[in-house]
Amino acid sequence: MTLLLPAAAQEPSATHVGTLKVAPQKINPAKDFVGRIEAKERVDIRARVTGFLDQIHFDDGQVIKTGDLLYIIEPGPFQADNARIQGALTQAHGQASFADQQLNRAQELLKTEAGSAAMRDQRLAEQLTAQGNVQIAEANLKTSQINLDYTNIKAPISGLIGRTAMTKGNVVGPDHGVLTTIVSQDPMHVLVPVSQREFLMLKKSDRVEARNELEALIRFSDGSAYDQTGKIDFIDVSVDRKTDSITMRAVVPNPDGRLIDGQLVTVSLELAEPVEKILVPQSALIADQQGVYVFVAQKGKAEVRRLKLGEEHGISIVVEGGLSAGDEVIVEGAATLRPDAPVSTYPAPVLSTGGQK
Template sequence: MFHQYLPSRRKVGRIILPLAAVFVLASCSDKPADGGAPGGMKVPVSVITVEPSRAEMFADLPGRVEAIRDAQIRARVTGIVTGIHFEQGSDVKEGQLLFTIDPAPYKAARDQAAAMLKQAQADAGAARTLSKRYETLIKANAVSRQDYDNAVARTAQADAAIASAKAALQAADIDLGYTKITSPIDGRIGKSLVTEGALVSASSATQLATVQQLDRVYVDSMRSTAELAQLRKAIADGTLKQAGDGAAQAQALMDGGELYAEPGRLLFSGVSVDPTTGQVVLRSEFPNPDKILLPGMYVRVRLQQGIDEKALMVPQQALQRTADGRSSLMLVKDGKVAVSPVLTGPSMNGKVVVTSGLQAGDAVIVEGFQKIRPGAPVQPMPWKADGAQQQPKPDQPQGGEQPAGQAG
């Protein structure tokens, strides 16, 4: 009689089908609704807790190197170049002989001027003797007053002729001296723009070479008037404090990003604004003992702005770039990832100053971006700058936020 209590096949099917549907729904409910780790597990990420700190503020501006003194060596007389007396690209001293122009015609002109001076001196001697003789005779009424006056006038004319001859001789000496071209400054000379046998002209001032002083150089950079106004406002309202004694210092960054070894100083900020760009020139001076900075080279100038006593800084690697090129940070709020658009300021020592979009006490994700997305639950852990990551303890609760370390 046992078989009387067994359900029929139709009844069994009616029981099994609802149970299968229940199991399917239960298995679907096990999947995380937020796209996190299976079973609701939280992805471990490294974070820092942002705290205000003291930071020196800098501005990086594009700059161009200029020689402090740039002497163009040009011909001041016309003639044939007969000698080049320097090694191209070498250092030269002030007064060092660089070029020689054929002096023969200028020697002849100088000799002619000297002869004219002697003739003028001889004429003046005769006129002076005659004037003295007439001075004696006029007292005895032996000569007329007109003859005496003419003798005195000829003496004065002879003296003027001597002065003119001396000036002509001096001009001839100057032209003869110009046939030997010397360096006007200490510096490094570039390539020779002429060769021996070339004809150079005084009227067109033919350029022969260039000597540049390179032991110290200028670096000119540009800054907008709007940025200068913001800087003055920040210092005026106390957001920034003037660094040191107010003397602005400068540093140069080379093409590869390395810092130039010699510090410089800001000489002046332009007193006029370029009407086409709305910018002013800032000139800095740098020592250049090893001749690393060369005229025409482009560098970046880092100018000291002031000190921010409450700067919020994050490691460079914490910054994320959006599709439109803006910066953002991933924060941990209520145990989940939240994206915060930010505005950044200068970078220093691997950190970036965040000027907007971040508050003191925020937990910023620094490592572990590969497996997270906005809204995903995460397990925050203190970040260590050396890359070592503290693993969560087994008895730690998976929900909630762990205490985050501060940036090193």
């Protein structure tokens, strides 16, 4: 009779898995935000004196240079007022000259005892009054000249001018509102509201010196990219309490005038210089109640590595903690694995991380 012995327990067979050896890669992480184009300079043109609008010297939408004549308010009444005050000044000078002569005579008579101190004092008071009248007339003349100059309304900045709100023949003045608006064209600003959470993430991504390191890439509403790169030049000093966001501002060249004041655009904020980060394909990530992890092939077994993740980068994701350069992350065949399961490895095909520069 042959005695059959139980077969020896067999080791489970190793699972064939594809691995990817991770190493730091130079990437330029970017985040998209909605921004609004804003002219660097914007001026509302208003009349500073009241009168009839006599001439308009521009076409709506025209390119304007600093100092260009825009409007002329009927100058006649202001010229007449200026001439009247000029005459008053001449008269005041004559009275002052006569008062000087009278004072000199009173002083000479006082020396010969033919005059009196009271007369001398009276002539001195008259001289001071005459000098005061000259100063008043000079101030009135200066004010009149300023008002006369205000009848010629000139462009204080260069840029595009809007349509005129008033036509020839209408009365205009300081209380009649804006006549037109000029907006500068090159460069332009783009304002980007960033939530506190996203702003803190920017700082965590080695972007503390954002004004020196961040660049702004612009896309239009049709998805097309703008060919000029902006540079962050200002970060607001306080948080908007209504939106809980911080406004960042970039300066963008606008040589061809494609950017328009008030335009909504998509703004990608990215580092001017790439940084080195470890990336893993998102398909390799496994989630459970404790968080996100991957399997790493270590000495022929599947080892669990808990990850601290950063931002997405194409089909991959940035790993801020949990992996080191040279680790073999299992990217194929991990679905059936258990911790410490035996594995045999083969190099998995290298896929583009997406967005890498």
